[in-house]
Amino acid sequence: xxxxxxxxxxxxxxxxxxxxxxxxxxxxxxxxxxxxxxxxxxxxxxxxxxxxxxxxxxxxxxxxxxxxxxxxxxxxxxxxxxxxxxxxxxxxxxxxxxxxxxxxxxxxxxxxxxxxxxxxxxxxxxxxxxxxxxxxxxxxxxxxxxxxxxxxxxxxxxxxxxxxxxxxxxxxxxxxxxxxxxxxxxxxxxxxxxxxxxxxxxxxxxxxxxxxxxxxxxxxxxxxxxxxxxxxxxxxxxxxxxxxxxxxxxxxxxxxxxxxxxxxxxxxxxxxxxxxxxxxxxxxxxxxxxxxxxxxxxxxxxxxxxxxxxxxxxxxxxxxxxxxxxxxxxxxxxxxxxxxxxxxxxxxxxxxxxxxxxxxxxxxxxxxxxxxxxxxxxxxxxxxxxxxxxxxxxxxxxxxxxxxxxxxxxxxxxxxxxxxxxxxxxxxxxxxxxxxxxxxxxxxxxxxxxxxxxxxxxxxxxxxxxxxxxxxxxxxxxxxxxxxxxxxxxxxxxxxxxxxxxxxxxxxxxxxxxxxxxxxxxx
Numbered sequence: 433x434x435x436x437x438x439x440x441x442x443x444x445x446x447x448x449x450x451x452x453x454x455x456x457x458x459x460x461x462x463x464x465x466x467x468x469x470x471x472x473x474x475x476x477x478x479x480x481x482x483x484x485x486x487x488x489x490x491x492x493x494x495x496x497x498x499x500x501x502x503x504x505x506x507x508x509x510x511x512x513x514x515x516x517x518x519x520x521x522x523x524x525x526x527x528x529x530x531x532x533x534x535x536x537x538x539x540x541x542x543x544x545x546x547x548x549x550x551x552x553x554x555x556x557x558x559x560x561x562x563x564x565x566x567x568x569x570x571x572x573x574x575x576x577x578x579x580x581x582x583x584x585x586x587x588x589x590x591x592x593x594x595x596x597x598x599x600x601x602x603x604x605x606x607x608x609x610x611x612x613x614x615x616x617x618x619x620x621x622x623x624x625x626x627x628x629x630x631x632x633x634x635x636x637x638x639x640x641x642x643x644x645x646x647x648x649x650x651x652x653x654x655x656x657x658x659x660x661x662x663x664x665x666x667x668x669x670x671x672x673x674x675x676x677x678x679x680x681x682x683x684x685x686x687x688x689x690x691x692x693x694x695x696x697x698x699x700x701x702x703x704x705x706x707x708x709x710x711x712x713x714x715x716x717x718x719x720x721x722x723x724x725x726x727x728x729x730x731x732x733x734x735x736x737x738x739x740x741x742x743x744x745x746x747x748x749x750x751x752x753x754x755x756x757x758x759x760x761x762x763x764x765x766x767x768x769x770x771x772x773x774x775x776x777x778x779x780x781x782x783x784x785x786x787x788x789x790x791x792x793x794x795x796x797x798x799x800x801x802x803x804x805x806x807x808x809x810x811x812x813x814x815x816x817x818x819x820x821x822x823x824x825x826x827x828x829x830x831x832x833x834x835x836x837x838x839x840x841x842x843x844x845x846x847x848x849x850x851x852x853x854x855x856x857x858x859x860x861x862x863x864x865x866x867x868x869x870x871x872x873x874x875x876x877x878x879x880x881x882x883x884x885x886x887x888x889x890x891x892x893x894x895x896x897x898x899x900x901x902x903x904x905x906x907x908x909x910x911x912x913x914x915x916x917x918x919x920x921x922x923x924x925x926x927x928x929x930x931x932x933x934x935x936x937x938x939x940x941x942x943x944x945x946x947x948x949x950x951x952x953x954x955x
Contacts, residue, residue: 445487445488445491448527448530449481449484449488451481451484452477452647452648452649453647454476454477454641454643454644454647454648455477455480455481457641458470458481458485458602458641459481459485459488461639461641462485462600462602462639465636465637465638465639466598466599466600466601466634466637467601467618467619467634467637467638467639468600468601468602468603468638468639468640468641469576469602469603469604469605469615469619469638469639469640469641470482470602470603470604470605470641470643471576471577471603471604471605471606471607471615471619471640471641471642471643472606472607472642472643472644473606473643473644473645474606474645475645475648476643476644476645476647476648477643477647477648477650478574478604478605478643479517479518479521479574479604480521481604482506482572482574482602482603482604483506483518483521483522483525483552483572484525485572485602486504486506486552486570486572486602487526487530487531487541487543487552489504489569489570489600490502490504490543490547490548490550490551490552491543491547491548491550493548493550493569493596494547494548494549494550495548497595497596499548499569499593499594499595499596500545500548500549500550501548501549501550501551502548502550502551502569502593502596503550503551503552503553503567503568503569503593504550504551504552504553504568504569504570504571504572505552505553505555505563505566505568505570505571505572505587505590506518506541506552506553506554506555506571506572506574507555507556507557507571507572507573507574507587508556508557508573508574508575509556509557509558509575509578509579510556510557510558511556511558513556513574513575514554514555514556514574517574517575518554518574519533519539519554522541522552522554526541529544530543530544530547531543531544531547533554538553538554538555539554540552540553540554541554553566553568557573557579557583560582560583560586560587563586563587563590566590567590567592567593568590568591568592568593568599569591569592569593569596569599569600570591570599570600570601570602571587571590571591571599571600571601571602572601572602572603572604573587573601573602573603573604574603574604574605575604575605575606575609576603576604576605576611576615577605577606577607577608577609577610577611577612577615578605578609578610578611579609579610579611580610580611580614580870581611581614581870581874583611584611584614587601588601604643612853613853613874613875614874618638619638619639619640620640622635622638624638681852681854681855681856682826682830682854682855682856682864683829683830683833683851683852683854685830685833685834686833686851686852688848688849688851688852690842692836693833693836693838693839693840694839694840694841694842694848695736695839695840695841695842696841696842697738697841697842697843700736700738700839700840700841700842700843701738701765701841703728703730703736703738703839704728704736704738704766705730705769706766706769706770706771707731707771708728708729708730708731709728709729709774709890710726710727710728710771710772710773710774711726711727711773711774711775711776711777711810711886711889711890712724712725712726712727712755712759712773712775712776712809712810712886713725713727713776713777713778713815713882713883713885713886713887713889714776714777714778714779714812714882714885715778715779715878715879715881715882715885716778716779716781716782716797717744717869717878718744718745718746718747719744719745720744720868720869720876720878721742721743721744721846721869721876721878721879722742722743722744722746722751722878723740723741723742723846723878723879723882724740724741724742724751724755724882725737725739725740725741725844725847725879725882725883725886726738726739726740726758726762726773727883727886727887727890729890733837733891734836734837734838734839735832735837735838735839735887735890736838736839736840736841737838737839737840737841737844737847737883737886738841738843738844739758739762739841739843739844740841740843740844740845740846740847740879741754741755741758742846742879747788747800748786748788748797748800748801748804749800749801749803749804751801752800752801752802752803752804752805752806752809753804755805755809756804756805756806756808756809759773759806759808759809760806760808763808772808772810773808773809773810774810775810775813775889776809776810776811776812776813777812777813777814777815777816777885777886777888777889778798778801778812778813778814778815778885779797779814779815779881779885780814780815780816780817781817782796782797782798782801782812782814783796783797783798783814784796784797785797786799786800788800798812798813798814815885815888815889816885816888816889821888822863822864822881822884823862823863823864824888825884825885825887825888826854826863826864826880826884828884828887828888828891829880829883829884829887832887832891838887844879846875846879847879847880847883849875850875850876850877850878850879850880851880853867853874853875854867854877854880855867864877864880899933901932901936902929902932902933902936903929903932905928905932905935905936906920906925906928906929906932909928
């Protein structure tokens with residue numbers, strides 16, 4: 433007798449899905465925890481199990497919670513990728529006796545009434561406001577690292593459904609993409625913002641299931657080996673599932689674990705000797721972070737960045753007090769071998785008027801900072817702001833890392849966190865992409881800018897000594913009169929040399945902005 437279309441076939445969903453062992457681990461994890469990421473190598477079957485998990489979840493809501501018509505969401509970053517990665521696959525994989533993809537005003541997968549009539553809303557993330565009033569019992573995001581943190585937060589507050597006590601969030605992804613940093617921080621490094629701990633601690637609900645192409649028996653033989661023939665950083669991400677690589681990484685050579693580039697704090701300080709050049713650099717910010725770094729350079733031109741200060745919403749006077757106090761600590765630690773800091777390159781745009789200065793007596797940011805610095809800290813001066821200086825500064829940092837001429841103390845955690853996240857600008861791959869700080873999302877490039885200005889000041893264009901410039905002025909004076917310097921009266925040469933020294937020193941102070949007026953960059 434023929435089986436009617438409404439009669440349920442004798443086949444289990446488990447047999448229909450036929451999950452691999454690693455996919456079973458994902459299903460088990462998301463049954464127990466609320467935020468599960470299936471991430472790692474390409475070819476692990478991540479997108480496949482993501483859509484089938486939602487089908488299983490809808491059936492579970494019907495059979496266990498006795499809920500019909502439950503809606504869950506399956507999201508991709510845009511519609512073309514949603515169709516290619518999910519919709520087209522669901523049309524082929526889901527049998528008619530289980531459900532079907534429908535196209536009305538929106539695209540959905542609708543399960544048959546015999547399986548609870550649940551719905552997978554197939555959606556893209558081009559405009560989050562479309563889902564402002566939506567409710568989902570579970571949400572799945574394919575390629576999560578292609579989305580910024582605010583997308584995750586927005587979707588997370590749409591997780592609610594009557595009768596479902598613990599809505600679920602599942603995702604699949606390879607390393608790399610605009611959201612790599614925050615995804616890595618939450619699931620790989622397990623570093624969470626304070627709000628994840630109170631009023632209820634949800635940090636134990638985050639689980640990472642590592643995907644490997646070798647775990648999937650359905651991929652062609654040799655697929656994984658071909659992944660390893662991709663460019664090195666791309667091969668590390670999709671072929672090895674390495675979370676320590678970022679797409680288009682500007683400093684791919686940087687090793688953030690102690691060893692080659694990162695030093696233990698004690699070892700970094702032991703490398704600073706009395707005769708080494710010590711200086712400080714800083715990048716100004718108020719809403720954005722302000723950060724300051726201490727550097728030392730030895731006789732072989734190897735630099736150690738051995739201390740760091742980083743904070744937000746701190747005024748100039750308080751920063752000056754903090755910097756002075758920190759330098760006093762170093763003075764006490766170095767003892768009799770202490771030698772003063774030599775310079776303080778600082779943000780070139782800190783010459784603008786500070787909103788924290790008194791209206792009657794306007795002062796610039798750099799002036800307010802200078803007014804409150806102690807005697808052991810040199811007055812800040814504008815760093816190089818000439819065209820191309822930012823690009824050349826980051827190139828210098830890259831070259832120093834390549835040559836092992838720059839070590840970073842692990843007492844500089846913000847710098848160590850920042851460097852691996854910096855990527856190249858897609859429109860100009862020779863330059864570094866400007867990234868602003870966003871709390872809980874990206875650390876920004878402020879710490880890198882602080883260090884760049886410091887290293888560039890020490891290794892940038894050579895500065896001709898004042899006495900040499902004075903000699904050149906005297907020589908020009910003699911040449912204008914058709915004479916050699918030796919032909920001039922010795923007393924006249926001495927006076928000319930002194931005048932040239934004074935003029936050159938005054939010119940250099942003026943270029944650095946002085947302290948008596950608001951400094952502005954020269955056009």
